[in-house]
Amino acid sequence: MSSFLADHVTMRSAPHALLAVTTIPEEEYEESREFRMTPAGVHDIHANLSIANMDFEDYAAAAHEDPEKVFSSF
Secondary structure, three states, X not given: OEEEEOOHHHHHOOOOOEEEEEOOOHHHXXXXXXXXXXXXXXXXXXXXXXXXXXXXXXXXXXXXHOOOOEEOOO
16 A cells, blocks of 8 residues: 655655655565655556556655656656
8 A cells, every 4th residue: 555645845846746655564564665756657656556567666666766766657
């Protein structure tokens, strides 16, 4: 499960990057538990996570590789 949040960083940043947070218990999750993403990607990320086509870790890793630390697309 994951949640998409609009916080103070979202409202003040130019791309209005949302915060994606996993709700998997910490002891079961070893990678990053959060990442930033563009609002346009919410539907695709939610759909792929819902059908287990991709994992939260895939998106988090892609976001952390981005120079701005924001996932926009593959």
